[in-house]
Amino acid sequence: MNGNNILSQLNDSQRAAVQEVAGPVMVIAGAGSGKTRVLTYRIAYMLEQGIVPWRILALTFTNKAAREMTERIQKLIGDGRAKAVQMGTFHSVFLRILRTEAEKIGFSRSLTVYDTDDSKSLLRNIIKEMNLDPKIYVVNFILNRISAAKSNLLSDEDYARNTEAKQYDKECGKPLVSEIFTRYNKRMHNANAMDFDDILYYMNVLLRDHPDMLFKYQNRFQYVLVDEYQDTNFAQYMIIKKIAASHHNICVVGDDAQSIYGFRGADINNILNFKRDYPEAKLIKLEQNYRSTQNIVNAANAVIKNNNKQIPKKVWTENEEGTPISVLQSGTENDEAAAVCDSIFEVEHNYHVDYNDIAILYRTNMQSRALEEMLMKRHIPYRIYGGVSFYARKEIKDVLAYCRLAVNHYDEESLRRVINYPLRGIGDTTVERVVACANEHNARVWDVIENPVFFEVPVNGPTKEKLMDFANKIKSFTALLATKDAYEMGKHIVFASGIAAALKADPSDKDRMDNVEELLDAMKDFSENAEEPTFNDDTGEVIENFTPTLDRFLESVALLTDADEKDSEEEHKVKLMTIHAAKGLEFDYVYITGLEENLFPSAMSIGSRRELEEERRLFYVAITRAKKVLTITHAQTRYRFGSMQFCEPSRFLDEIPLSCQKTLRKASSGKGLFSGKSGAGEVYSGKTFVPKSKLPAKPKPDFSASSVGRIATPPEIVPGLRIYHLKFGYGTVSKIDGTGEDRKAVVNFETLGEKVLLLKFAKLIIPKDGGKK
DNA sequence: ATGGAGACCTTTTTT
DNA sequence: AGGTCTCCAT
Numbered sequence: 001m002n003g004n005n006i007l008s009q010l011n012d013s014q015r016a017a018v019q020e021v022a023g024p025v026m027v028i029a030g031a032g033s034g035k036t037r038v039l040t041y042r043i044a045y046m047l048e049q050g051i052v053p054w055r056i057l058a059l060t061f062t063n064k065a066a067r068e069m070t071e072r073i074q075k076l077i078g079d080g081r082a083k084a085v086q087m088g089t090f091h092s093v094f095l096r097i098l099r100t101e102a103e104k105i106g107f108s109r110s111l112t113v114y115d116t117d118d119s120k121s122l123l124r125n126i127i128k129e130m131n132l133d134p135k136i137y138v139v140n141f142i143l144n145r146i147s148a149a150k151s152n153l154l155s156d157e158d159y160a161r162n163t164e165a166k167q168y169d170k171e172c173g174k175p176l177v178s179e180i181f182t183r184y185n186k187r188m189h190n191a192n193a194m195d196f197d198d199i200l201y202y203m204n205v206l207l208r209d210h211p212d213m214l215f216k217y218q219n220r221f222q223y224v225l226v227d228e229y230q231d232t233n234f235a236q237y238m239i240i241k242k243i244a245a246s247h248h249n250i251c252v253v254g255d256d257a258q259s260i261y262g263f264r265g266a267d268i269n270n271i272l273n274f275k276r277d278y279p280e281a282k283l284i285k286l287e288q289n290y291r292s293t294q295n296i297v298n299a300a301n302a303v304i305k306n307n308n309k310q311i312p313k314k315v316w317t318e319n320e321e322g323t324p325i326s327v328l329q330s331g332t333e334n335d336e337a338a339a340v341c342d343s344i345f346e347v348e349h350n351y352h353v354d355y356n357d358i359a360i361l362y363r364t365n366m367q368s369r370a371l372e373e374m375l376m377k378r379h380i381p382y383r384i385y386g387g388v389s390f391y392a393r394k395e396i397k398d399v400l401a402y403c404r405l406a407v408n409h410y411d412e413e414s415l416r417r418v419i420n421y422p423l424r425g426i427g428d429t430t431v432e433r434v435v436a437c438a439n440e441h442n443a444r445v446w447d448v449i450e451n452p453v454f455f456e457v458p459v460n461g462p463t464k465e466k467l468m469d470f471a472n473k474i475k476s477f478t479a480l481l482a483t484k485d486a487y488e489m490g491k492h493i494v495f496a497s498g499i500a501a502a503l504k505a506d507p508s509d510k511d512r513m514d515n516v517e518e519l520l521d522a523m524k525d526f527s528e529n530a531e532e533p534t535f536n537d538d539t540g541e542v543i544e545n546f547t548p549t550l551d552r553f554l555e556s557v558a559l560l561t562d563a564d565e566k567d568s569e570e571e572h573k574v575k576l577m578t579i580h581a582a583k584g585l586e587f588d589y590v591y592i593t594g595l596e597e598n599l600f601p602s603a604m605s606i607g608s609r610r611e612l613e614e615e616r617r618l619f620y621v622a623i624t625r626a627k628k629v630l631t632i633t634h635a636q637t638r639y640r641f642g643s644m645q646f647c648e649p650s651r652f653l654d655e656i657p658l659s660c661q662k663t664l665r666k667a668s669s670g671k672g673l674f675s676g677k678s679g680a681g682e683v684y685s686g687k688t689f690v691p692k693s694k695l696p697a698k699p700k701p702d703f704s705a706s707s708v709g710r711i712a713t714p715p716e717i718v719p720g721l722r723i724y725h726l727k728f729g730y731g732t733v734s735k736i737d738g739t740g741e742d743r744k745a746v747v748n749f750e751t752l753g754e755k756v757l758l759l760k761f762a763k764l765i766i767p768k769d770g771g772k773k
Numbered sequence: 774a775t776g777g778a779g780a781c782c783t784t785t786t787t788t
Numbered sequence: 789a790g791g792t793c794t795c796c797a798t
Contacts, residue, residue: 580786602785642789
């Protein structure tokens with residue numbers, strides 16, 4: 001296909017975005033406006049114009065996006081140049097560069113990437129070694145602080161000097177965060193390891209401190225493209241800015257309305273301020289939505305309108321009006337799941353919709369449980385994306401720890417993980433002494449293990465032997481690296497490490513062994529089929545003969561994310577995932593569940609306008625995933641922390657215009673499809689949904705929705721008990737009548753007087769505070 | 774060293 | 789509620 005053909009398939013703004021190859025360009029791509037199309041066509045167009053593929057740096061949000069884009073470009077231009085474009089996530093592209101330049105920043109080529117679990121584990125060890133109280137020095141908090149610092153390009157030394165940061169930590173009762181940070185970095189460095197944030201941080205260091213490197217990569221990457229620019233953080237922003245500084249051929253694509261990674265340091269100002277950085281920048285807006293019905297587009301627009309900071313744009317569509325959006329309310333989370341399942345059943349049955357075109361979205365991973373149970377019960381095939389990833393499983397991490405150790409002996413977390421697994425008589429005490437010894441001599445743990453006699457580890461002779469045996473075993477693996485591919489190494493390690501024997505010894509570990517074999521399959525696939533290009537360090541040209549070595553496998557696995565999971569098109573399964581995971585995807589039928597205050601928007605974000613706006617953008621992303629039919633659900637009660645909690649409908653529901661909603665649709669309740677009864681849980685939605693502002697004042701002003709109490713079980717309900725009812729407010733049980741199904745309670749309500757309630761239906765809540773005023 | 778009972782904590786979202 | 793971690797008994 002030639003350049004003109006490529007252009008003929010685009011609308012005016014899309015074509016402009018494709019053709020503006022030189023100079024700074026910002027493309028604001030509304031949801032469903034054909035952003036991916038523009039990106040792929042743009043790169044294809046550039047290649048057709050004769051631009052050398054390895055001079056193009058294209059940064060995507062996930063590896064999967066990069067892979068798909070490469071394929072599509074390849075189809076467009078019909079040759080192999082697409083593969084030579086340097087395309088991938090920030091982390092994968094720059095990790096590769098850091099590896100080749102490792103010595104310049106004090107690392108070696110065999111460096112390991114620590115995942116979040118590794119980082120946390122190291123932090124736990126440090127906190128323990130410093131004799132700090134882990135209840136005060138909460139690992140998550142510390143890691144967030146360190147991560148935020150690195151994302152803002154603060155070193156541990158900068159942090160130690162930063163009075164604001166130290167003041168904050170002091171106020172949080174954790175004055176030693178800075179000290180932990182310093183130790184953490186030192187240990188990372190000793191382990192020849194980087195965490196995710198380090199990759200971006202050290203890339204900045206490389207460009208900052210080594211003018212030759214800056215020159216090299218500015219020169220290499222003559223054209224820079226960034227997808228999902230609204231989700232870049234400061235460290236990423238600076239890398240791009242530096243690389244593009246000499247030529248200004250930078251094209252960023254994004255949508256400020258879809259910025260949903262602020263919690264991880266993404267700075268929406270990067271996109272809002274692009275014009276300031278490049279005054280000569282061209283701004284192109286893609287506003288026509290090709291994805292969704294008018295109802296969906298209108299609802300999304302109406303919701304996002306409530307946010308303040310925005311790049312003005314009007315997303316519109318020529319698509320048909322479509323089905324109104326249904327809002328379903330149900331009694332409990334199980335009722336909600338049943339309502340969703342009912343609807344899916346109906347749609348599949350009556351309209352023969354493929355399960356594959358249906359997605360259920362939620363704010364938090366934990367919400368998948370009730371949905372999963374109900375789907376299983378109804379025999380609806382499904383697949384959950386996200387949650388505990390395959391590579392986070394214990395047995396997988398164990399195998400990978402051996403692999404990582406074989407490549408990088410200094411990988412301390414891996415070493416600690418498997419030094420006594422399978423059991424070889426090196427207990428915690430020994431490990432502690434070894435680590436203490438290493439710290440004392442300013443040596444690495446591996447050095448001590450390799451030579452316990454020299455370092456005079458305070459353990460007995462046989463234990464020293466065991467340490468050396470372990471080191472020798474790892475060294476025997478290392479010796480094979482040069483001649484074996486990833487799969488051969490993996491197979492060897494699984495057996496020679498003793499992991500296979502340990503797992504087979506216990507029949508209850510059958511699943512784990514299966515997982516290990518799945519890992520071996522993945523290694524085999526990698527060894528046989530991987531097409532990871534290898535680039536020439538100096539020119540950036542692609543070197544054809546890729547060798548699928550173990551370290552390359554580990555690298556590819558370290559930066560895998562759930563979003564990268566192989567797409568199982570034609571799997572005919574309903575997809576379940578968080579809204580974050582759904583970013584960039586689209587489905588004919590979408591269910592957004594759990595639209596409740598304190599859940600969506602999340603309780604953590606309700607306090608601040610900024611975070612609330614991010615939640616709203618998240619809702620916007622969720623709505624705009626739907627192509628044809630959108631259903632939104634919420635429940636009145638939900639189990640949280642083991643107790644039943646009352647849930648108010650989300651404020652976001654009020655923001656959907658009634659004109660886009662379906663009228664009077666009855667939600668399922670209780671047993672779902674075949675249950676007509678719903679008692680106190682009887683609810684409607686659509687136009688009958690009363691905006692919160694019109695609800696009668698709550699009986700108690702200090703009423704906090706998340707902490708009402710729990711639902712009473714019938715035997716607990718006795719005369720004299722003070723209870724709370726969702727509709728009627730507070731009251732006291734005055735009498736119990738009848739038996740079994742017919743058991744009734746006479747309740748004297750504060751505001752409404754006496755009522756008789758059938759216990760079978762009434763959800764009486766025992767207030768947490770005992771019902772005192 | 775191993776396993777079981779109980780305490781305890783959790784819930785944002787993820788590269 | 790359920791999973792993880794800790795501590796104690798074996």
